[in-house]
Amino acid sequence: MSRDVELRFAQSQWDQLYNHLYPGDEREHAAVVLAALVQRPSQTPRLLVREVLLAQDGVDYGVSPQGHGRLSATFINRAIVRARNEKLVYLHVHNHGSDRSVEFSDVDYASHERGYPALLDIAKGMPVGALVFGLRSLQIDLWWSKTERGRLKYCTVVSSRIQRLYSSPSRAPKAAYRPSVDRQVRFLGEAGQAHLAGARVAVVGLGGVGSMAVQDLARMGVGDLVLIDSDKFEETNLSRVVTAIFRDIAHKPPKTELAARYARLVNPNVRCEVIEDDVTYEDVADKLVDCDFIFLCADTMRARLVVNAIVNQHLIPAVQVGSKILLSKEGGNLEQLYSVVRHMRPGCGCLLCNGLISGYRLAIEEKSEADWRAQNYGAETPNPSVITLNGIGASRATNDFLMDFVGTDVNRPAAAYYRYDVFKGTWLKTNLRHDKDCSECSGDTESRFARGSGVRLPCRQRAEKASNTLSRIASVMRDLWSAWMQPSASTQAGTTK
Ligand SMILES: [Zn+2]
Ligand SMILES: [Zn+2]
Incomplete structure (x- = not known):
């Protein structure tokens, strides 16, 4: 069973996160975002990004010789406790080098399977999950519970322009010709x-x-x-x-x-x-x-x-x-x-x-x-x-x-x-x-x-x-x-x- 979600950013949180993930060094970086969850009958649930916690490379976030990134336990702990206390959704973020399409790797999914059941216990009823960024794309693996997962329907960035991002161009809606x-x-x-x-x-x-x-x-x-x-x-x-x-x-x-x-x-x-x-x-x-x-x-x-x-x-x-x-x-x-x-x-x-x-x-x-x-x-x-x-x-x-x-x-x-x-x-x-x-x-x-x-x-x-x-x-x-x-x-x- 899956329930897809919309993710919404205001300009300042988007810029802060995006510039951290893509400083121009073509490497992987990480962060945690804390987001409010808005659920309404028969509408796509919305995750509203309230705060971005940037993981400092080499301190909060390290990459193994095999190229697998990992957040420190202290950083994760601080973030998940805040998420629980403020009733926000914890989302781990990292970036890939792809452009208009992005997907989690098998290694990413395996790490979610290992880590998220325990995070759900700490979050006490709030979902937890992960975001992966491409240059112009985004994907979510949201754990509503230990048995129900959600994916990204689309991401909206509300700046002077209102931009939409998808996990791939095929996810964008098509208009019937009129x-x-x-x-x-x-x-x-x-x-x-x-x-x-x-x-x-x-x-x-x-x-x-x-x-x-x-x-x-x-x-x-x-x-x-x-x-x-x-x-x-x-x-x-x-x-x-x-x-x-x-x-x-x-x-x-x-x-x-x-x-x-x-x-x-x-x-x-x-x-x-x-x-x-x-x-x-x-x-x-x-x-x-x-x-x-x-x-x-x-x-x-x-x-x-x-x-x-x-x-x-x-x-x-x-x-x-x-x-x-x-x-x-x-x-x-x-x-x-x-x-x-x-x-x-x-x-x-x-x-x-x-x-x-x-x-x-x-x-x-x-x-x-x-x-x-x-x-x-x-x-x-x-x-x-x-x-x-x-x-x-x-x-x-x-x-x-x-x-x-x-x-x-x-x-x-x-x-x-x-x-x-x-x-x-x-x-x-x-x-x-x-x-x-x-x-x-x-x-x-x-x-x-x-x-x-x-x-x-x-x-x-x-x-x-x-x-x-x-x-x-x-x-x-x-x-x-x-x-x-x-x-x-x-x-x-x-x-x-
Ligand atoms: Zn004001
Ligand atoms: Zn990855």
């Missing part, structure tokens, strides 16, 4: 199209920006869409929600239904998971943790907080898209007019490090309507919004997704934040700031980085009482206080519905 995507396949290749068809992509927020993202994703042939929004469609949305038509005004259907209807009309093969609910509830957020990519097109601070956590905790790439039309209070003069596209990648600087999760706004969002009025915040007036500005952000985001995700040979810049300023007619780029102690994206022992389901997401609970809400706000504020910025126009740029 004339509807013929012109696109001429550009992306069959492998790229197959990759899109196998992708599970979430769109959170299906208003002006999110509906446009769905339009592009459905037409380009993404196989699985997870569509999340708690709102019903209204007449005031018709000028921007591109999945709606005039007669929808009479029925006020959920925005999720409109998005799914559109996607199915374009591509009858698409699978849509429709969730008419708020992503900030734990059971809804949980639907995102097996996605391959997330479009965050809802603009509440809590949605940012939750998706930011998922990106770092589950190593899932995302993009936040929004637009802003700011009028002066006095005369209604235009003060700001822009779209933003913010790439989110794990472990390299997040929305919190970059001052884009405002504690002030988070606290205001938590207020009930009665509290809101009692404290004289006044009625929330709708923000101005226009389809053209939404389109700039949405198109940039889906194009960046395509370039980053499909792995074309196009050179891609590092993940960054982009803002299209209509007054200047230019895109302004901001490089990501990375707080080395960030609770979300740093390698700190307390950080949620690559912890998978081992820690809870910062979500609201279903049965949360008002008093609970207040104590949770206080606790979130304590946690985030040091990183918070005062509210400013730039932190509020987002999507209007």
Whole structure:
């Protein structure tokens, strides 16, 4: 019996390990990686690499005259005890000199047979195993137990680009030919199209920006869409929600239904998971943790907080898209007019490090309507919004997704934040700031980085009482206080519905 797994790396752990294995000396090197295990019904189990422990040649790792490498007992012991204590999967790593295909040798397998039953006893319920690297390939021998083994389905490296590696080219999926995507396949290749068809992509927020993202994703042939929004469609949305038509005004259907209807009309093969609910509830957020990519097109601070956590905790790439039309209070003069596209990648600087999760706004969002009025915040007036500005952000985001995700040979810049300023007619780029102690994206022992389901997401609970809400706000504020910025126009740029 075998259960295949997906292995996921963030850029920094991948670079650290790969540079150690292939320093240019054409020799064998070794390491141990500790990975969180995420298992969900009917989905491929994921191993999320949280930490890389490099074995120092000649101290922790030696190669016999016959060419067989061996980790020292002390090194193995330290690593397996940590894996057990932190509920992580222990994976021994070494490299071969092959390129696009790699497989363990008979000697490798024999050493697993000798060593892993004892390691499983120490690991107390967590699987253990080995990874072998080729230059552009990877294989796993995962011991779920003494009787059940698993192999690699594929490995995903989440850097600015999202790369896939297999144990051999024959393991990569193939796309069935469809004339509807013929012109696109001429550009992306069959492998790229197959990759899109196998992708599970979430769109959170299906208003002006999110509906446009769905339009592009459905037409380009993404196989699985997870569509999340708690709102019903209204007449005031018709000028921007591109999945709606005039007669929808009479029925006020959920925005999720409109998005799914559109996607199915374009591509009858698409699978849509429709969730008419708020992503900030734990059971809804949980639907995102097996996605391959997330479009965050809802603009509440809590949605940012939750998706930011998922990106770092589950190593899932995302993009936040929004637009802003700011009028002066006095005369209604235009003060700001822009779209933003913010790439989110794990472990390299997040929305919190970059001052884009405002504690002030988070606290205001938590207020009930009665509290809101009692404290004289006044009625929330709708923000101005226009389809053209939404389109700039949405198109940039889906194009960046395509370039980053499909792995074309196009050179891609590092993940960054982009803002299209209509007054200047230019895109302004901001490089990501990375707080080395960030609770979300740093390698700190307390950080949620690559912890998978081992820690809870910062979500609201279903049965949360008002008093609970207040104590949770206080606790979130304590946690985030040091990183918070005062509210400013730039932190509020987002999507209007
Ligand atoms: Zn080997
Ligand atoms: Zn951060």
